Amino acid sequence: MSERPPHVTVNGRDYRWPTAPTVVICLDGSEPGYIETAIDKGLAPHLARLMREGAILTALSVIPSFTNPNNLSIVTGRPPAVHGIAGNYFLDLTTGEEVMMNDARFLRADTIMKAFADAGARVAVVTAKDKLRALLAKGLDFASGRAVAFSAEKADAATRAANGLDDALAFVGQPLPAVYSAALSEFAFAAGVKLLASFNPDVMYLSTTDYVQHKAAPGSEAADAFYAMVDRYVGALDAAGAVVVLTADHGMNDKHLADGSPDVLYVQDVVDRLVGAGLARVILPITDPYVAHHGALGSFATIYLPADADRAKIVAALSAEPGVEAAMEREEACARFELPPDRVGDVVVLSRRHKVLGTTAARHDLSGLAEPLRSHGGLWEQRVPMIVNRRLAGPTPEPLRNFDAFDVALNRIAR
Numbered sequence: 001m002s003e004r005p006p007h008v009t010v011n012g013r014d015y016r017w018p019t020a021p022t023v024v025i026c027l028d029g030s031e032p033g034y035i036e037t038a039i040d041k042g043l044a045p046h047l048a049r050l051m052r053e054g055a056i057l058t059a060l061s062v063i064p065s066f067t068n069p070n071n072l073s074i075v076t077g078r079p080p081a082v083h084g085i086a087g088n089y090f091l092d093l094t095t096g097e098e099v100m101m102n103d104a105r106f107l108r109a110d111t112i113m114k115a116f117a118d119a120g121a122r123v124a125v126v127t128a129k130d131k132l133r134a135l136l137a138k139g140l141d142f143a144s145g146r147a148v149a150f151s152a153e154k155a156d157a158a159t160r161a162a163n164g165l166d167d168a169l170a171f172v173g174q175p176l177p178a179v180y181s182a183a184l185s186e187f188a189f190a191a192g193v194k195l196l197a198s199f200n201p202d203v204m205y206l207s208t209t210d211y212v213q214h215k216a217a218p219g220s221e222a223a224d225a226f227y228a229m230v231d232r233y234v235g236a237l238d239a240a241g242a243v244v245v246l247t248a249d250h251g252m253n254d255k256h257l258a259d260g261s262p263d264v265l266y267v268q269d270v271v272d273r274l275v276g277a278g279l280a281r282v283i284l285p286i287t288d289p290y291v292a293h294h295g296a297l298g299s300f301a302t303i304y305l306p307a308d309a310d311r312a313k314i315v316a317a318l319s320a321e322p323g324v325e326a327a328m329e330r331e332e333a334c335a336r337f338e339l340p341p342d343r344v345g346d347v348v349v350l351s352r353r354h355k356v357l358g359t360t361a362a363r364h365d366l367s368g369l370a371e372p373l374r375s376h377g378g379l380w381e382q383r384v385p386m387i388v389n390r391r392l393a394g395p396t397p398e399p400l401r402n403f404d405a406f407d408v409a410l411n412r413i414a415r
């Protein structure tokens with residue numbers, strides 16, 4: 001397309017047309033300490049250089065600090081109240097069923113990639129896990145030849161019609177990675193470097209998985225090796241001339257007792273004592289098919305109560321439980337965290353830094369938790385890094401949100 005608009009408007013925000021390939025990376029579960037430690041140990045020379053030559057900022061994620069709400073906030077530039085993705089999992093009030101929120105029909109806003117593609121740009125999306133691909137790729141026209149979107153997890157199944165390219169394994173030149181592996185994220189990075197070289201995207205979004213971060217704390221051998229890998233690929237993207245903004249969907253904290261067992265408050269048990277057994281429904285929006293990461297235990301829960309329940313009494317009781325950071329009614333939670341009211345229960349509860357929330361013990365399969373639990377979802381996992389490989393032209397929004405990543409990449413860098 002020859003006539004390019006000076007900017008693209010989507011979800012009420014303007015983005016300048018890129019003058020260089022622009023890559024936004026969501027490094028899943030990247031608690032700030034990981035990169036800081038890797039830099040301190042000399043394992044991340046490219047990121048260390050970007051600290052001097054670009055910008056290293058701190059941003060706040062969306063609450064709940066889970067993967068899908070934050071990835072969708074980053075690619076739409078807006079909070080869940082606008083795009084509708086308030087968790088990985090929710091109670092669909094239109095059907096009364098608890099379902100994964102990874103179907104594209106649940107997304108209520110256009111992505112920035114779609115808006116650029118519609119304006120004539122070449123766009124690419126690579127995710128580690130397939131659970132995000134359909135949401136992130138919503139609205140892309142693969143027949144145009146200007147859009148590519150696939151996951152590392154299902155790279156072997158990529159087709160031109162559904163993903164914009166055939167045989168992604170051969171394209172990337174790596175074998176299909178295991179879904180529970182650091183290699184799944186490395187594949188996404190390797191794909192990004194290849195796409196930058198041969199597909200020439202104007203805008204590209206890369207999203208990794210937090211397999212390593214769930215298992216390994218900052219400074220551990222596995223974490224250091226992972227961030228050294230990330231550093232090599234960030235260096236390659238930078239060397240290829242891309243504008244790179246790296247941020248995260250959420251942080252990660254230890255959530256276990258001294259003996260290594262998860263420190264859990266079972267919310268269904270608390271609520272059952274107050275309203276009667278089985279009458280309330282506790283929803284854990286961290287729930288996804290990849291339970292080996294976290295056993296569906298995170299720091300955010302929402303509760304659907306019987307119509308005659310005393311919400312204020314339940315909020316007070318939950319607030320008094322050890323390890324609870326905050327409990328509040330739906331209206332307060334939706335106002336404070338910019339959430340869609342029709343996808344949030346009557347009460348929201350958040351746990352503290354080292355505590356997680358469950359339903360009842362019997363409903364959690366913890367057999368996949370080989371290491372002491374590390375997880376996320378609450379306020380303690382809201383701080384994330386934002387690293388830019390260019391100097392900024394001026395101040396960034398205050399407070400800076402992770403979903404300002406495209407605004408920073410396209411509007412705030414010095415050109």
Ligand SMILES: [Zn+2]
Binds near residue numbers: 028066249250
């Ligand atoms: Zn995540």
